[in-house]
Amino acid sequence: MDRPQITEITEMRGTVSAVPREGRAAAWWRANATALLFMGPAAVMVLLFFFVPVVITLALSLTNAATATGLSNWEWIGFANFDQIFRGQFAGIVFRNTLFYVLATLAFNVLVGLGIALLSTHVEERAGGFFRAVWLLPRISPSPVYALMWVWAAAIPPFGILNEFLSPIGVTPRDWLNSDPWVIVILVNGFVGASLAMLVFTSAIKSIPEDLFRAARVDGASAWQIVRRITLPLIRWPVLFVLVYQSMSLLASYEYILLTTNGGPGLYATEVWSLWAFHTALSNYYGNREFGLGAAMAAILVLVGLVVSFTLLRVFRFNDLVSEPRVEIT
Amino acid sequence: MTSVAAPSPSARPRLRPLSVVPYALLAATTLPILVLYAWLAYGSFFQNMEGLRPVGSFTLEHWRFLWDPGSVEQLRNKPAIIPMTINTFLFAISTALVVLLISSMAGYALSRLAFPGRRMFLGGVLLLHSFPSVTLLIATFIVLRQLGLYDKLLGVILVKAAFELPFGVWIMKGFFDNVPWELEMAALVAGASRLRTWWRVVLPLVRPGLLALGILAFVQGWNEFLLPFVFMPSGSQQTLSTFVRAILGEGRFVDYGLLAAVGLYYIAPVLVLFALAQDQLMRIYAGGVKG
Numbered sequence: 001m002d003r004p005q006i007t008e009i010t011e012m013r014g015t016v017s018a019v020p021r022e023g024r025a026a027a028w029w030r031a032n033a034t035a036l037l038f039m040g041p042a043a044v045m046v047l048l049f050f051f052v053p054v055v056i057t058l059a060l061s062l063t064n065a066a067t068a069t070g071l072s073n074w075e076w077i078g079f080a081n082f083d084q085i086f087r088g089q090f091a092g093i094v095f096r097n098t099l100f101y102v103l104a105t106l107a108f109n110v111l112v113g114l115g116i117a118l119l120s121t122h123v124e125e126r127a128g129g130f131f132r133a134v135w136l137l138p139r140i141s142p143s144p145v146y147a148l149m150w151v152w153a154a155a156i157p158p159f160g161i162l163n164e165f166l167s168p169i170g171v172t173p174r175d176w177l178n179s180d181p182w183v184i185v186i187l188v189n190g191f192v193g194a195s196l197a198m199l200v201f202t203s204a205i206k207s208i209p210e211d212l213f214r215a216a217r218v219d220g221a222s223a224w225q226i227v228r229r230i231t232l233p234l235i236r237w238p239v240l241f242v243l244v245y246q247s248m249s250l251l252a253s254y255e256y257i258l259l260t261t262n263g264g265p266g267l268y269a270t271e272v273w274s275l276w277a278f279h280t281a282l283s284n285y286y287g288n289r290e291f292g293l294g295a296a297m298a299a300i301l302v303l304v305g306l307v308v309s310f311t312l313l314r315v316f317r318f319n320d321l322v323s324e325p326r327v328e329i330t
Numbered sequence: 331m332t333s334v335a336a337p338s339p340s341a342r343p344r345l346r347p348l349s350v351v352p353y354a355l356l357a358a359t360t361l362p363i364l365v366l367y368a369w370l371a372y373g374s375f376f377q378n379m380e381g382l383r384p385v386g387s388f389t390l391e392h393w394r395f396l397w398d399p400g401s402v403e404q405l406r407n408k409p410a411i412i413p414m415t416i417n418t419f420l421f422a423i424s425t426a427l428v429v430l431l432i433s434s435m436a437g438y439a440l441s442r443l444a445f446p447g448r449r450m451f452l453g454g455v456l457l458l459h460s461f462p463s464v465t466l467l468i469a470t471f472i473v474l475r476q477l478g479l480y481d482k483l484l485g486v487i488l489v490k491a492a493f494e495l496p497f498g499v500w501i502m503k504g505f506f507d508n509v510p511w512e513l514e515m516a517a518l519v520a521g522a523s524r525l526r527t528w529w530r531v532v533l534p535l536v537r538p539g540l541l542a543l544g545i546l547a548f549v550q551g552w553n554e555f556l557l558p559f560v561f562m563p564s565g566s567q568q569t570l571s572t573f574v575r576a577i578l579g580e581g582r583f584v585d586y587g588l589l590a591a592v593g594l595y596y597i598a599p600v601l602v603l604f605a606l607a608q609d610q611l612m613r614i615y616a617g618g619v620k621g
Contacts, residue, residue: 035445042436049492053469252462
């Protein structure tokens, strides 16, 4: 045991001063060997499945790679893919669809999530917990099963329950997936998405000091006044966070649309940008998967995703979260 | 000043007439979800359904796929359900183990070690945590092709684990940050290596965290649809998610009872896990916003 604590502390500091005899490179490796060992697997995974794919997406968007060219006979074609996308007749439709889908679903998510969070924190804790657990069910269910329930619920009379529930209040029974596909798309995504807003808002509301509510009640404030004047102002940051975060993830998501309408009925009725990229590159009816063109569509989303994630990181006080570890203070 | 001493008695009576309202509103908004799930369970036990009304008598015939799969006509040319369940389980458990191992290693290093690039990596993990990884699917397809892992369960496991990793690393770092470091300092001073200290001293202290992350990663893997759907097209190692999608896509209302039974069979383990570990899952979902 020749004074192990010295070597450990040297290793933890990552400094080369304690080992002057070795070459700098060797000393650097020695000092950081432990960190490399621990970080290595994660670094490889991030490199292979995040960093490399981002680069490939951007590079691929400048090529004509497709099933027809194979993965070896493609050529660089500059920005021709982007040209094709924006000059084509469908970009406008898909863009409007995307905008509508993101805004409508976002409104549903945030308003319903906020409503459930407010209500479930103002009733008895056990009951509130039960309702929140039920709202989490769509999120923890496998998407094909969850989509199956909605597809069946939306079916024509006499099969679907949606018609059964809505006809007493005067809604004409119909084949929802064909006549009003957006209603189903937004409900399917909304019931999943609202649970995120609900959870974030619930923990924000719970962290408000109880004294504030008690004081307001003593002063005779009504329930609505308490919500309006105390709760809402104090959770505005979580609300802003959910708005930004969810608009980005809605922009990129297409799983539930794929499972319900798959962009239809008919041509591009509920096709959104991310689903368009997916259809173009990975699941093409005509057999020719256009990787380059699809990557160009995806590249736009990747860039938006990077910018928004980076903004979230900056705005939501990243520096506070990455303070130096305290075990180093020796 | 006496009014301060008695706030609740004076406040409560005024609120009482209103106190039914939040319950009623919650029940009304939550009802659709309860109905959907109850209907799925209900529908699998009757010959047919017309809305909420069962048509025909109570029956177990939709569940025949479990004990007599050969007699179910719709499943004739499909992979057998038990091997597929095993595939799904293998996929989920492997994903969970890879996520646990890699994120508890990286989380530990980020919590305890100083090394060049630490801040950058932490920033990167946080960035990726909110980054929509699904936009990278096209490029991931190319990566898997080049690695020779396309159309293989292992490839999908790695991609799924990688996509869950930013969240896992971040949450594990948080768990390690909360562990007092005196114990491991003692171990290190006594001559144990970092690796050994991590494995024998620190990991046991974050066991609840490992369990919560493990359950979450397992559920995410069990549920995963898009990755097997895109990256394992030949179906030789099909999972339940792509199977349900396949029979759903083939004629929507042909045999809802069968679909409901298969769906319920697929969803049941998740519901059981959720019932058992509800508090941990709720907390971890709230802490790590993903989805």
